[in-house]
Amino acid sequence: MAKLRAGVSSVNITPPIGIDLTGFAGRPSPAVGVHDDLHAKCLALEADGVRVGIVTVDLLGLDRDIVERVREGAEREAGVPRSNLMLNASHTHSGPATISLKGLGERDELYVEELVRKLIGAVKMAFDRLRPARIGFGRGEARIGVNRRQRLRDRTVIGRNPEGPVDTTIYLIRVDDDKGKPMAILFSHAVHPVVLGAKNLLFSADYPGYAVRLVESVEGCVAMFAQGCCGDVNPEVVGGTFEDARRIGTILGAHAIGVAEAVRTSEEAELRCEREVLKLPLQDPPSPEEAGRLVERYKRELREAIERGENRGQIMVREGMVRWAEEVKRLAEEGVKGLTCDFEIQAIQLSEEAAIIGMAGEVFVDYQLHIRSRSPYPFTMVLGYTNGCIGYVPTEGAYPEGGYEVEVAYKYYGTLMLRPESDRIIREGALSLLRGMRG
Ligand SMILES: [Zn+2]
Structure with missing residues (x-):
């Protein structure tokens, strides 16, 4: 000591x-x-x-x-x-x-x-x-x-x-x-x-x-x-x-x-300090067709919101959702799978x-x-x-x-949601970091 x-x-x-x-x-x-x-x-x-x-x-x-x-x-x-x-x-x-x-x-x-x-x-x-x-x-x-x-x-x-x-x-x-x-x-x-x-x-x-x-x-x-x-x-x-x-x-x-x-x-x-960057598995994107429908849906919702005269913040969220759907569509068309975060x-x-x-x-x-x-x-x-x-x-x-935490919020934060297997990886990762540090 x-x-x-x-x-x-x-x-x-x-x-x-x-x-x-x-x-x-x-x-x-x-x-x-x-x-x-x-x-x-x-x-x-x-x-x-x-x-x-x-x-x-x-x-x-x-x-x-x-x-x-x-x-x-x-x-x-x-x-x-x-x-x-x-x-x-x-x-x-x-x-x-x-x-x-x-x-x-x-x-x-x-x-x-x-x-x-x-x-x-x-x-x-x-x-x-x-x-x-x-x-x-x-x-x-x-x-x-x-x-x-x-x-x-x-x-x-x-x-x-x-x-x-x-x-x-x-x-x-x-x-x-x-x-x-x-x-x-x-x-x-x-x-x-x-x-x-x-x-x-x-x-x-x-x-x-x-x-x-x-x-x-x-x-x-x-x-x-x-x-x-x-x-x-x-x-x-x-x-x-x-x-x-x-x-x-x-x-x-x-x-x-x-x-x-x-x-x-x-x-x-x-x-003492220990640090680790875990790779958490993400869900795969939907089919390109489904992703295309998401883009259309959010674009329509944005147009309707503008017509209704929604406020600046509400319009910004809808623009954000269009951006999210376009990102999903790009991943879907590239055929990427097994991404991690x-x-x-x-x-x-x-x-x-x-x-x-x-x-x-x-x-x-x-x-x-x-x-x-x-x-x-x-x-x-x-x-x-x-x-x-x-x-x-x-x-x-x-x-x-x-x-909300499972189905919605990830669209604001990124593109794809975590997979449930992340749970075990995080618990084991956190405890092994603490145990390793304790020696
Ligand atoms: Zn929060």
């Missing part, structure tokens, strides 16, 4: 108004204002010459090229190896388009350029501030989420499924200075930040922002929220008000404070007792429950939306049930 040094930073990444929000289909306009500022935070850790950086951002997600540019810059500017930098997005649906989803908002390249520089700067600042530190781990509970895959007689809808799985656990890491005063509190929970719905046109960090600000005000340190595997978990209130977001964030933040106060910290740490899993060991594992997708919560209960580390923080996002990652059992 080695002595830990740590540093932390926080930068404001609120975009200018007038650029597109993302997360919901059919928003009538770009952002018209700012409700609460968006932030990026970095926790820098060093022990025995090993540097690890954990970055959290109040954004829906990050395109792969953004992740790679930040990692490259962070290696150059802060000496943290690319494979040792983790970037987690809170998945707020009231942030700018920093992940390219067809028809859900266009990326603003001027903003993205500035964002990349700010994230690299945040990493550099955190590593410039390294000083002797202590680290500890804790768990608590908050009941703010509900499984959202509601089964009707003949289909599955986004609603409420109180019998479905959730993880009520708050996973929390507290880093203190050598006097025992909190320097950073990183906590995770797995609930979609959609308290604010599609009607909201103001930038906001949604409920995690309220939770983080509460923790910061009480603990007097930088607080960071990391999103868990909330692919099928929604908050108790969806499409609500800022008051709803405040209430739900306050419940989470108040419980996190209770956990933080009970943590015991140690000056010893043993840092790269899926990054990254694991960080903090001590012999504690690790973080992050996956690049909207992963269903059952994976989080499975991985944490079989992990060789008694404390395992399992995250989704990490180092990019390939789209929804349902459980094998969810495929025959259908629903």
Whole structure:
């Protein structure tokens, strides 16, 4: 075991108004204002010459090229190896388009350029501030989420499924200075930040922002929220008000404070990182004839929507669906089969007792429950939306049930849906990464 040094930073990444929000289909306009500022935070850790950086951002997600540019810059500017930098997005649906989803908002390249520089700067600042530190781990509970895959007689809808799985656990890491005063509190929970719905046109960090600000005000340190595997978990209130977001964030933040106060910290740490890019199998495209019919159908729907005078956001979604169908048609005509999708899993060991594992997708919560209960580390923080996002990652059992996450969302994210066999590959991949790192 080695002595830990740590540093932390926080930068404001609120975009200018007038650029597109993302997360919901059919928003009538770009952002018209700012409700609460968006932030990026970095926790820098060093022990025995090993540097690890954990970055959290109040954004829906990050395109792969953004992740790679930040990692490259962070290696150059802060000496943290690319494979040792983790970037987690809170998945707020009231942030700018920093992940390219067809028809859900266009990326603003001027903003993205500035964002990349700010994230690299945040990493550099955190590593410039390294000083002797202590680290500890804790768990608590908050009941703010509900499984959202509601089964009707003949289909599955986004609603409420109180019998479905959730993880009520708050996973929390507290880093203190050598006097025992909190320097950073990183906590995770797995609930979609959609308290604010599609009607909201103001930038906001949604409920995690309220939770983080509460923790910061009480603990007097930088607080960071990391999103868990909330692919099928929604908050108790969806499409609500800022008051709803405040209430739900306050419940989470108040419980996190209770956990933080009970943590015991140690000056010893043993840092390690492991990373693997899995190849997940994709469905094959339909026949060229069927793909051609899809193109015609979406083009017709677009024409009709224009005639009806639908709003800008609704037209953008329909244009996105035409683009998707044309991509499917091209693949169908080329006769390609057996395609795969790269899926990054990254694991960080903090001590012999504690690790973080992050996956690049909207992963269903059952994976989080499975991985944490079989992990060789008694404390395992399992995250989704990490180092990019390939789209929804349902459980094998969810495929025959259908629903938004299985049948719709992949069209925004890419071209073809995952195959159910991905489930086993991810569980085995994640656990073997953790076991290999533990040694
Ligand atoms: Zn989502």
